[in-house]
Amino acid sequence: MTVRIPPRSGKGFTLKKGEILKVTDPQGEQVSDMVAFSAADTKEYLSSGRSIDYASRMFLTTGDILYSNRSNPMFEIIADDVKRHDFTLTPCSREMFRKLYDETDPPPGCQGNLEMALEPYGIESDRVPIAFNIFMHVAVDSETGEIEVRPPLSKAGDSIQLRAEMDMIVALTACSAGQSNNHTYKPIDFELLSKEREDG
């Protein structure tokens, strides 16, 4: 069953070990920020720094493993149409919209939407870390380190599939930042692929 995340919002859910999370960009050029926490102990969370270190690569794709802060595997990427995602930036936030977009009445952004999605699971707002920013295209200059947020490479219907390596609490967004999605605020779709869940 496909769940649609409306534009500029987020959703939290649980994922069992072995289930496959498929995230689809239904209309193209949209970003979905993903954060994840161990269901057994939410102090264990998806860590960009560990994952990049172990892959020795900033851009992760099929075959790569996403690790927790405790160096345990949380996801394996098992399919990836787009092959370009970001794992360096924190979710867009009210403060970010004020600082980088000069907005006077900014929306909650992915940060606020993730906070709302995680609140029912008892995960506090300060604990939203750097997200795995699915489909987000951040170019990096090797010499200067300058980064540039570009439109995603995702086309309508492109998806990524991540297999859960532990029981988790996960939250996803349909991104609120114009720079990330070429100024078209679109939905994100996701589904859980698993015989176990249907049987259970």
Added chain:
Amino acid sequence: MTVRIPPRSGKGFTLKKGEILKVTDPQGEQVSDMVAFSAADTKEYLSSGRSIDYASRMFLTTGDILYSNRSNPMFEIIADDVKRHDFTLTPCSREMFRKLYDETDPPPGCQGNLEMALEPYGIESDRVPIAFNIFMHVAVDSETGEIEVRPPLSKAGDSIQLRAEMDMIVALTACSAGQSNNHTYKPIDFELLSKEREDG
């Protein structure tokens, strides 16, 4: 007064708003992982993702501000001999030494040393985030995203100065990872430059 952090160890201390933290590489080619937490509420911490986003640059240097997860300024870099530091990787750890170095009896690493340095301040081990890895030289390939840890560009006596923008708990290490410091495990020196502290 200069404090020396012995090879493969760490140290925690408090820093008052306005004080200047000077970190020196006394022998050259050594890395110091730095983490910081607001003294008023340690749930607020130094955030790589926010800092990189606001600077629109991965390599931060003189004039750049290091932000907290709440988007508040924590430090301004006011002097920098080396101009190349890393802000993407988590501290080296026992698990990292096992995975990337195939060590069977690994040392605690900067992760373990930061945990020990922060424990007296009530900051739990899971809350060591991506560090500001002073003098760490991580090359990034713009095309593939591949990263390569190279010897630091720091020469003996090179330093960086960071002005505290809030009261903080800070921890620093003399790095334990061979790849980060060209396989020479050396000390790190630091001092707090502040008339206020001397007067107080």
